[in-house]
Amino acid sequence: MPELREKYLALDAAIQRHKGEPGALMPVLQEAQNIFGYVPQEVQQRIADGLGVTLAEVYGVATFYAQFSLEPKGQYVIGVCLGTACYVKGSQKVLDKLSEELRIPVGKTTPDGVFTLNATRCLGACGLAPVMMVNDEVYGRLTPDEVPGILSKYR
Numbered sequence: 001m002p003e004l005r006e007k008y009l010a011l012d013a014a015i016q017r018h019k020g021e022p023g024a025l026m027p028v029l030q031e032a033q034n035i036f037g038y039v040p041q042e043v044q045q046r047i048a049d050g051l052g053v054t055l056a057e058v059y060g061v062a063t064f065y066a067q068f069s070l071e072p073k074g075q076y077v078i079g080v081c082l083g084t085a086c087y088v089k090g091s092q093k094v095l096d097k098l099s100e101e102l103r104i105p106v107g108k109t110t111p112d113g114v115f116t117l118n119a120t121r122c123l124g125a126c127g128l129a130p131v132m133m134v135n136d137e138v139y140g141r142l143t144p145d146e147v148p149g150i151l152s153k154y155r
């Protein structure tokens with residue numbers, strides 16, 4: 001797959017650019033995330049070999065920071081706010097309904113690769129609680145009953 005080869009070449013270039021710098025792992029992981037869209041184990045291994053660190057170190061950093069994803073993300077990433085304002089207004093019920101409708105637990109992607117379901121911290125739109133985002137689109141004052149209708153817009 002030539003496209004994949006190019007991605008690995010871009011990754012190797014990023015490794016070479018940062019190799020030897022203190023804290024090189026963070027910028028290389030960031031570039032890997034941008035290049036591949038996520039950081040699968042083969043990529044973690046390539047980074048470990050390239051930077052001369054252990055796979056455990058790469059894995060540790062990749063799992064610690066929420067900005068890195070170890071699995072491919074869906075076409076639509078849903079984030080339901082579980083911040084205090086949203087939580088008290090029932091966002092957990094909205095999240096549960098999404099999980100039921102999509103038949104996936106929080107943090108997972110549907111097998112067809114269309115939706116990823118996440119819980120998030122405060123999205124800064126507490127006045128609209130409970131809030132969720134689908135990619136860049138914001139939905140506020142949600143009830144669980146609205147979930148199927150919203151999902152059907154993306155299906």
Ligand code: FES
Pocket residue numbers: 081082083084085086087121122123124125126127129131
């Ligand atoms: S708590 Fe949900 S947007 Fe602030």
